[in-house]
Amino acid sequence: MRPFLGTFILLGILSFLISCNNGNNSEKKDKSTTKQEKIDSSAIKKSKADSISKAKKEKKVNYNQxxxxxxxxxxxxxLRLDLxxxxxxxxxxxxxxxxxxALWGADGxxxxxxxYTxxxxxxxxxxxxGERQTLSRITITEPCTFKTKRKIGIGSRVDEVRTAYQEEIDPASSSASSIAAGTHYGGVIFGIENKKVNQIFIGIAAE
Structure with missing residues (x-):
């Protein structure tokens, strides 16, 4: 009877150990799967972000227009053009x-x-x-308090300008001293000094 009991106990212990080992393997497998899923998810998100960034770079924006x-x-x-x-x-x-x-040869x-000093x-x-005269260029500086339709005026911060005109700003026509919403061939140009607007120009700056 005792040998049989000993064998029974031994089998029970072996069964328990095997069960624990299977559980550990299953847990490790689950963790490994979860980790891989996170990696795959991150890779997909990065791929989408890269695609969007690439699309923006490849998209041709006509800043002149x-x-x-x-x-x-x-x-x-x-105060606006053509008045x-x-x-x-x-x-x-x-x-x-x-x-x-004075007659300009560029436009006749x-x-x-x-x-207005x-x-x-x-x-x-x-x-x-001898014909109707109209407004073709506007330039304001301090102490003018006029503001654009988007509430930008002399003294406005650079970040306010960039937020207000983010869709129109042409990086190629802008610099540390000016921000061009459009281009020098037509648009609104903000003169910048000490990170604030010190001049606003509306019209065609270059002929």
Whole structure:
């Protein structure tokens, strides 16, 4: 009877050890599977992020077109391009200084500068001789308090400009001293000094 009992106990111990070993192997397998799933998930996310980044780089953005559209729609406290010279005078009064109209060969139009020194405003008025004159360029500096439609004015921070015009800013046309929403061939250009706006220009800067 005793030999049989001893054998029975031994078999029980062996069965228990085998069961524990199988459990450990199963647990290790589960952990290994979970770890692999996490690695696969991370790889998929990275692949998607890389694809999006690549797509953005490959996407061709026409900043000239964007800038031209922006400069036509943007304004500074009601002052916008294509306003008649009469309307400009109604909004901000007569300038302190006017230059004589000068013919520009680049566009075949007569250009006249209107300067409002005390208000920090400089305008370019253009038109054909004897015809309606309109506003073609706007430049403001301190102490002008005018703001764009997106609430950017003299003294605004660089990060505020980048947030407000993130879709229109052309990196190739921008630098540490200026941010171009559009390009120099049409758009809104923000002069930067000490990480703040010190000048805003609307129009075509380059001919």
């Amino acid at each position: 964007i800038g031209f559209k922006l400069m036509k729609s943007e304004s500074l406290s009601g 008649s010279s009469k309307k400009v005078s109604e909004i901000i009064g007569e300038p302190e200084e006017k230059t004589d109209p 139009l007569y250009h006249q500068s209107w300067t 005390e208000k920090g405003i400089s305008l370019d008025i253009v038109g054909k001789e």
